[in-house]
Amino acid sequence: xxxxxxxxxxxxxxxxxxxxxxxxxxxxxxxxxxxxxxxxxxxxxxxxxxxxxxxxxxxxxxxxxxxxxxxxxxxxxxxxxxxxxxxxxxxxxxxxxxxxxxxxxxxxxxxxxxxxxxxxxxxxxxxxxxxxxxxxxxxxxxxxxxxxxxxxxxxxxxxxxxxxxxxxxxxxxxxxxxxxxxxxxxxxxxxxxxxxxxxxxxxxxxxxxxxxxxxxxxxxxxxxxxxxxxxxxxxxxxxx
Amino acid sequence: xxxxxxxxxxxxxxxxxxxxxxxxxxxxxxxxxxxxxxxxxxxxxxxxxxxxxxxxxxxxxxxxxxxxxxxxxxxxxxxxxxxxxxxxxxxxxxxxxxxxxxxxxxxxxxxxxxxxxxxxxxxxxxxxxxxxxxxxxxxxxxxxxxxxxxxxxxxxxxxxxxxxxxxxxxxxxxxxxxxxxxxxxxxxxxxxxxxxxxxxxxxxxxxxxxxxxxxxxxxxxxxxxxxxxxxxxxxxxxxxxxxxxxxxxxxxxxxxxxxxxxxxxxxxxxxxxxxxxxxxxxxxxxxxxxxxxxxxxxxxxxxxxxxxxxxxxxxxxxxxxxxxxxxxxxxxxxxxxxxxxxxxxxxxxxxxxxxxxxxxxxxxxxxxxxxxxxxxxxxxxxxxxxxxxxxxxxxxxxxxxxxxxxxxxxxxxxxxxxxxxxxx
Numbered sequence: 001x002x003x004x005x006x007x008x009x010x011x012x013x014x015x016x017x018x019x020x021x022x023x024x025x026x027x028x029x030x031x032x033x034x035x036x037x038x039x040x041x042x043x044x045x046x047x048x049x050x051x052x053x054x055x056x057x058x059x060x061x062x063x064x065x066x067x068x069x070x071x072x073x074x075x076x077x078x079x080x081x082x083x084x085x086x087x088x089x090x091x092x093x094x095x096x097x098x099x100x101x102x103x104x105x106x107x108x109x110x111x112x113x114x115x116x117x118x119x120x121x122x123x124x125x126x127x128x129x130x131x132x133x134x135x136x137x138x139x140x141x142x143x144x145x146x147x148x149x150x151x152x153x154x155x156x157x158x159x160x161x162x163x164x165x166x167x168x169x170x171x172x173x174x175x176x177x178x179x180x181x182x183x184x185x186x187x188x189x190x191x192x193x194x195x196x197x198x199x200x201x202x203x204x205x206x207x208x209x210x211x212x213x214x215x216x217x218x219x220x221x222x223x224x225x226x227x228x229x230x231x232x233x234x235x236x237x238x239x240x
Numbered sequence: 241x242x243x244x245x246x247x248x249x250x251x252x253x254x255x256x257x258x259x260x261x262x263x264x265x266x267x268x269x270x271x272x273x274x275x276x277x278x279x280x281x282x283x284x285x286x287x288x289x290x291x292x293x294x295x296x297x298x299x300x301x302x303x304x305x306x307x308x309x310x311x312x313x314x315x316x317x318x319x320x321x322x323x324x325x326x327x328x329x330x331x332x333x334x335x336x337x338x339x340x341x342x343x344x345x346x347x348x349x350x351x352x353x354x355x356x357x358x359x360x361x362x363x364x365x366x367x368x369x370x371x372x373x374x375x376x377x378x379x380x381x382x383x384x385x386x387x388x389x390x391x392x393x394x395x396x397x398x399x400x401x402x403x404x405x406x407x408x409x410x411x412x413x414x415x416x417x418x419x420x421x422x423x424x425x426x427x428x429x430x431x432x433x434x435x436x437x438x439x440x441x442x443x444x445x446x447x448x449x450x451x452x453x454x455x456x457x458x459x460x461x462x463x464x465x466x467x468x469x470x471x472x473x474x475x476x477x478x479x480x481x482x483x484x485x486x487x488x489x490x491x492x493x494x495x496x497x498x499x500x501x502x503x504x505x506x507x508x509x510x511x512x513x514x515x516x517x518x519x520x521x522x523x524x525x526x527x528x529x530x531x532x533x534x535x536x537x538x539x540x541x542x543x544x545x546x547x548x549x550x551x552x553x554x555x556x557x558x559x560x561x562x563x564x565x566x567x568x569x570x571x572x573x574x575x576x577x578x579x580x581x582x583x584x585x586x587x588x589x590x591x592x593x594x595x596x597x598x599x600x601x602x603x604x605x606x607x608x609x610x611x612x613x614x615x616x617x618x619x620x621x622x623x624x625x626x627x628x629x630x631x632x633x634x635x636x637x638x639x640x641x642x643x644x645x646x647x648x649x650x651x652x653x654x655x656x657x658x659x660x661x662x663x664x
Contacts, residue, residue: 061657061661081561100553
């Protein structure tokens with residue numbers, strides 16, 4: 001781990017539980033970690049270990065019951081819903097297992113969506129979205145709707161959408177979980193390339209040990225607690 | 241997110257669900273069509289009634305009767321009463337009429353004419369008072385001291401259905417006089433027809449078609465009395481001041497039961513009020529249909545929000561604010577309101593013309609009813625579209641849609657992004 005690089009994400013003793021009927025189901029029982037700018041982190045663990053919950057908290061989609069989460073210096077517990085939405089819009093990009101593209105609009109429209117929400121002028125929105133799709137080698141698929149695209153293509157559209165606002169943090173929830181091995185591997189390589197070139201922090205929740213191997217660090221979660229944090233074999237990655 | 245984009249997205253969302261959007265909009269269209277139809281027909285009816293009344297009641301004319309509803313008909317007015325009335329401010333002209341109590345009019349061949357009332361009048365003043373109505377179709381008005389002449393109303397010159405008297409013919413008046421309650425006798429007067437009035441139809445308080453007119457001096461002579469009047473007609477200069485003038489006329493009499501002033505414009509005001517109430521009632525009924533449409537919108541939008549939960553989750557994860565989601569859904573509701581409103585207004589225009597022609601054919605005046613006279617015109621409603629009603633209907637449509645869209649839109653905006661993303 002590189003110590004000279006500032007943290008973009010800080011998590012301090014975060015707890016989160018869900019209510020299922022009358023009982024509280026703990027999902028996270030005191031998790032602390034931080035992520036540096038440009039780092040490629042994976043969160044690894046079995047089902048129910050709290051990976052997705054942690055990722056949602058890191059992305060400001062939900063708030064912790066206890067503890068602090070600082071995203072680029074902002075404590076998300078202190079932000080209003082509206083400011084939190086703003087933070088997601090400008091600083092965070094999400095990539096989901098099931099792509100989560102809007103089904104009835106074209107690939108280009110999907111990529112434009114975050115810029116549209118941000119109120120970026122039409123022409124700039126279109127140019128940036130096109131450029132982003134081109135960088136994903138999807139320029140020929142601009143006017144296709146999600147159901148006209150393959151899984152790998154859909155995930156690349158989703159990545160383009162996550163990156164089009166040039167966020168500091170990209171969060172991915174099982175991004176290869178719904179893809180075949182070869183396509184999954186291509187997606188991993190693509191994310192790594194972007195991480196290297198854009199110095200964006202990637203935090204990837206995964207079951208796939210091959211992704212973990214590519215990471216700077218891997219956080220192993222079990223039963224809502226961090227079991228270990230291991231360094232990946234990524235070139236240049238430090239030792240925890 | 242800019243308003244233009246929100247609008248574009250809302251339009252695109254509605255387009256993606258064409259049938260549903262069309263059916264939802266149909267509800268609004270039906271509501272607005274009903275409202276516009278009833279409003280324009282009501283407005284048309286009101287205008288038609290008003291026009292008839294304006295034509296019927298010479299609106300700047302007052303009618304003064306002796307006596308009152310409580311005290312009954314009183315003694316006829318004296319000449320001093322008439323000159324007092326002439327001195328009231330805003331009175332331009334006043335003329336008296338003396339009606340003969342019981343008269344039957346026969347033509348030269350002893351056929352009974354249809355004259356109902358014979359009145360002594362001042363012909364010169366009467367022409368000034370009712371320039372539109374008091375016109376001859378044949379002959380000439382006699383001079384006011386010509387005691388041998390009579391002018392017949394249009395129908396009064398007929399026996400049965402046909403004209404049986406012409407200008408220059410003689411007619412005989414059989415007049416029953418009652419010098420005391422126990423004594424009565426008939427006298428006959430033969431007069432020459434100097435003119436026949438144009439058909440005037442039912443106007444104001446009576447129908448002059450059934451009247452016959454003789455000079456005041458002759459009427460006075462027949463009844464062996466001084467000049468006096470059962471009716472005084474008053475023309476005012478400023479119709480707006482009519483009610484005040486009526487009060488002032490009443491005040492020229494010491495006894496308030498001595499006089500009744502009939503103010504046509506106040507009567508018309510009442511009729512106008514009644515028409516207003518009817519129209520508001522009709523619109524209230526019509527509004528219910530729009531409320532039903534509103535509930536339809538709420539229903540459809542609630543289903544739509546459930547269907548689009550995941551979509552809302554995605555938007556929120558990407559960074560859309562609750563307010564943006566709310567505005568998006570409300571915009572969809574508003575677009576349905578705008579489209580339904582505009583189409584409803586257009587169809588409402590068409591429908592009301594169709595309805596008006598159907599209604600006009602249906603409601604023909606019945607010749608046998610008590611109130612109708614041969615002069616009553618056929619009813620014809622022409623729908624009238626006032627900008628006020630059109631704008632009000634449009635605003636109502638949009639408001640109803642937004643109000644009923646508010647609940648589902650809020651529901652969408654309050655969705656928790658994590659739960660929404662996992663919604664199947």
